[in-house]
Amino acid sequence: MNRSRWFFLLAALMAGATAYGEDTPATNEGERMPAGYRDWKLISVAHEEGGLNDIRAILGNDAAINAFRTGGLPFPDGAIIARLAWRYVPSDKNNKAFGRAQSFVAGPPTNVQFMIKDSKRYAATGGWKLIQFEDTRPAHADAKACFACHVLVQDRDFVFSRYSP
Amino acid sequence: MNRSRWFFLLAALMAGATAYGEDTPATNEGERMPAGYRDWKLISVAHEEGGLNDIRAILGNDAAINAFRTGGLPFPDGAIIARLAWRYVPSDKNNKAFGRAQSFVAGPPTNVQFMIKDSKRYAATGGWKLIQFEDTRPAHADAKACFACHVLVQDRDFVFSRYSP
Numbered sequence: 001m002n003r004s005r006w007f008f009l010l011a012a013l014m015a016g017a018t019a020y021g022e023d024t025p026a027t028n029e030g031e032r033m034p035a036g037y038r039d040w041k042l043i044s045v046a047h048e049e050g051g052l053n054d055i056r057a058i059l060g061n062d063a064a065i066n067a068f069r070t071g072g073l074p075f076p077d078g079a080i081i082a083r084l085a086w087r088y089v090p091s092d093k094n095n096k097a098f099g100r101a102q103s104f105v106a107g108p109p110t111n112v113q114f115m116i117k118d119s120k121r122y123a124a125t126g127g128w129k130l131i132q133f134e135d136t137r138p139a140h141a142d143a144k145a146c147f148a149c150h151v152l153v154q155d156r157d158f159v160f161s162r163y164s165p
Numbered sequence: 166m167n168r169s170r171w172f173f174l175l176a177a178l179m180a181g182a183t184a185y186g187e188d189t190p191a192t193n194e195g196e197r198m199p200a201g202y203r204d205w206k207l208i209s210v211a212h213e214e215g216g217l218n219d220i221r222a223i224l225g226n227d228a229a230i231n232a233f234r235t236g237g238l239p240f241p242d243g244a245i246i247a248r249l250a251w252r253y254v255p256s257d258k259n260n261k262a263f264g265r266a267q268s269f270v271a272g273p274p275t276n277v278q279f280m281i282k283d284s285k286r287y288a289a290t291g292g293w294k295l296i297q298f299e300d301t302r303p304a305h306a307d308a309k310a311c312f313a314c315h316v317l318v319q320d321r322d323f324v325f326s327r328y329s330p
Contacts, residue, residue: 038207038330042249045210045222046256049267057210057222057329084207086329091211094325097314102214106329149262160259164222164251164271165203 031138037082041065044164054085055106058161068163079117085110126158196303202247206230209329219250220271223326233328240322244282250275291323
């Protein structure tokens with residue numbers, strides 16, 4: 001391996017350490033979607049009419065799921081809640097099965113939001129980092145703007161969703 | 166322990182073996198909900214209007230999820246798909262956050278349906294056992310009645326749901 005290749009490799013490793021390492025500076029933090037979130041367990045589902053016009057699933061990592069199931073609030077540090085949303089679209093096949101137009105399913109994905117609990121680091125927003133991703137890129141990372149509504153459910157540690165058995 | 170207690174214990178163990186054992190006869194099969202289904206990964210979500218008036222999540226065991234993600238049809242034997250449904254109810258808290266009445270969430274659970282793939286055993290219904298549970302008890306176990314609609318999606322191995330990324 002010649003000198004320029006070594007340099008390239010070193011630069012790539014350093015870039016990787018910055019972008020993906022645990023020592024990512026606070027300003028970059030949260031810019032990646034938490035790993036493996038699509039495999040997390042289901043908390044609940046919802047539908048938003050109006051401009052959002054989506055259908056949603058709320059998933060949680062094990063720390064979040066355990067807190068929901070045991071009712072132990074506040075959520076522990078490390079808990080992460082993921083809200084996935086898809087366009088709300090009618091299903092012709094399902095309607096045929098039911099014999100009437102009544103069935104709506106998930107269309108293309110719209111965005112994914114996360115609540116990441118770290119009571120010290122995100123103390124200014126109830127202990128939660130709130131961030132939205134569109135097409136895997138952070139699109140709405142102003143946690144304080146999100147938090148302005150989450151104060152409505154301060155008694156539930158700022159989490160709207162309830163666990164559905 | 167006296168003789169009647171021993172008899173009771175033995176009878177209880179035999180009953181347990183019949184109800185919960187792996188050697189459950191075919192006629193009883195499917196009367197229990199597949200273990201751990203509430204922890205399975207999410208396939209997609211849906212909403213039914215009309216008489217059903219529910220909001221749903223479709224989960225899959227690993228064999229089902231892998232088939233959905235790789236697009237490899239037909240589903241392999243052992244694949245199980247769970248469809249959980251809850252009453253479709255408005256959310257006052259969410260509506261307050263959004264500033265208008267637009268938000269619907271999962272209320273009390275209504276029923277859970279399963280599709281269990283065993284291409285030989287359930288050959289008469291496309292290789293699937295179809296069964297519905299209400300409050301953990303089998304409530305609608307006539308697979309042929311269910312199957313009458315699933316033939317609409319024979320090209321998708323009789324499965325209505327599509328995987329939502």
